[in-house]
Amino acid sequence: MAREVQITFDCADPAALAAFWADALGYRLQDPPAGFESWEQALDAMGVPPERRNDASAVVDPEGSGPRLFFQRVPEGKQAKNRVHLDVRAAPGLDGDARMAALETEAERLVSLGATRLQRYEPAPPLVAGFIVLADPEGNEFCLD
Incomplete structure (x- = not known):
């Protein structure tokens, strides 16, 4: 079930x-x-x-x-890197430059809402399509995927 x-x-x-x-x-x-x-x-x-x-x-x-x-x-602040995080699927079905451009557009929107940009990972086929790591306003890491 x-x-x-x-x-x-x-x-x-x-x-x-x-x-x-x-x-x-x-x-x-x-x-x-x-x-x-x-x-x-x-x-x-x-x-x-x-x-x-x-x-x-x-x-x-x-x-x-x-x-x-x-x-x-909760009374305590964030202490360390998240062990579990959300992947926000901002570019499903896109590859290469088109994918990274879509991720950059969404990263800019989220930063304008209060997110912090942490790191960009370039595509490294066949296993890594490329993604951007951000943190929400309280420091919780998440990926734009």
């Missing part, structure tokens, strides 16, 4: 990181619970104090096919 997957990010600012990844992936913020028009309304009804309202956030694929991304506030 197949299972759904949720990807969880430990972070300092769940709302900001959720907004970045929603923009990066074409996702949207998860809707508030049924019966509530907004998250503020839902959190008021749940009795969540204002200082705890950015403890978590989530974004979802509007098509319903991609995994939910969940962002939770």
